[in-house]
Amino acid sequence: MKALFEVVTSSIGKKLLMGVSGVLLVAFITVHMLGNLQIFLGGHALNQYAHFLKISPELLWGFRLAMAGIIAVHVIVALALTVESFGARPKDYEKERNAASLASRTMIVSGLVILLFVGYHILHFTAHLTNPEFDALLDADSKPDVYRMVIEGFSNPWVSLVYVVGVLLLSWHLSHGVSSMMQSLGLRNRRSACLIDGAAVVFAVVVFVGMASVPAAVYFKLIF
Numbered sequence: 001m002k003a004l005f006e007v008v009t010s011s012i013g014k015k016l017l018m019g020v021s022g023v024l025l026v027a028f029i030t031v032h033m034l035g036n037l038q039i040f041l042g043g044h045a046l047n048q049y050a051h052f053l054k055i056s057p058e059l060l061w062g063f064r065l066a067m068a069g070i071i072a073v074h075v076i077v078a079l080a081l082t083v084e085s086f087g088a089r090p091k092d093y094e095k096e097r098n099a100a101s102l103a104s105r106t107m108i109v110s111g112l113v114i115l116l117f118v119g120y121h122i123l124h125f126t127a128h129l130t131n132p133e134f135d136a137l138l139d140a141d142s143k144p145d146v147y148r149m150v151i152e153g154f155s156n157p158w159v160s161l162v163y164v165v166g167v168l169l170l171s172w173h174l175s176h177g178v179s180s181m182m183q184s185l186g187l188r189n190r191r192s193a194c195l196i197d198g199a200a201v202v203f204a205v206v207v208f209v210g211m212a213s214v215p216a217a218v219y220f221k222l223i224f
């Protein structure tokens with residue numbers, strides 16, 4: 001147990017934890033975005049998909065606990081690495097800092113704001129604490145009408161704006177985070193750096209367009 005703790009808290013252990021938790025979060029974001037895009041196939045498709053995800057309460061809660069654990073590891077290790085980097089600034093720190101991209105220098109801030117956004121998002125669409133009237137939205141099979149909930153949720157332009165800003169920050173975070181994740185896993189070297197950095201930016205743009213297209217489509221009345 002002590003040996004495991006030492007490995008996990010070592011510099012390499014922390015990088016590995018950031019890399020692995022990053023891969024799992026990127027996988028979740030990709031699957032969630034593809035799931036959300038089913039709204040463009042109509043209410044039946046989205047609701048069927050949402051019901052399928054909740055078919056087994058054990059699996060659903062197992063997944064939720066695993067996600068909470070992955071997010072906790074990602075945030076705690078990121079905070080630890082940030083505190084460490086403040087404590088051990090190299091002499092030419094200013095030079096290095098200026099060379100780093102703005103996205104890389106603001107990772108901890110964008111990450112913490114995304115955490116707040118996810119908290120709001122869960123209170124909004126999962127727990128319905130912000131909108132208890134969502135509980136009453138049922139489809140023809142008397143199951144939760146997730147399609148109607150999303151349309152009604154985004155019919156408030158201020159709520160849509162919060163989501164667009166939230167996913168913009170997420171994309172900003174990913175534009176550097178994916179490169180950093182590959183570096184932590186030892187998959188980014190001098191030869192592959194350019195390709196990986198480019199792919200990270202493309203992925204970030206795809207996530208922004210895929211996620212923001214839902215509130216945008218409600219705003220422009222493309223779906224109703």
Ligand code: HEM
Pocket residue numbers: 029032036050064067118121122125126146150163166167170211212214215
């Ligand atoms: C415009 C963008 C988004 C839309 C339309 C959306 C839609 C939804 C909906 C409808 C649910 C509830 C599903 C249900 O009750 O069946 C949900 C849950 C969730 N979303 Fe999103 N989402 C968006 C962005 C995000 C982002 C950016 C993240 C994370 C970075 C995220 C993370 C989650 C999580 C963690 C849950 C809870 C899953 C659970 O029920 O345990 N979502 N989302």
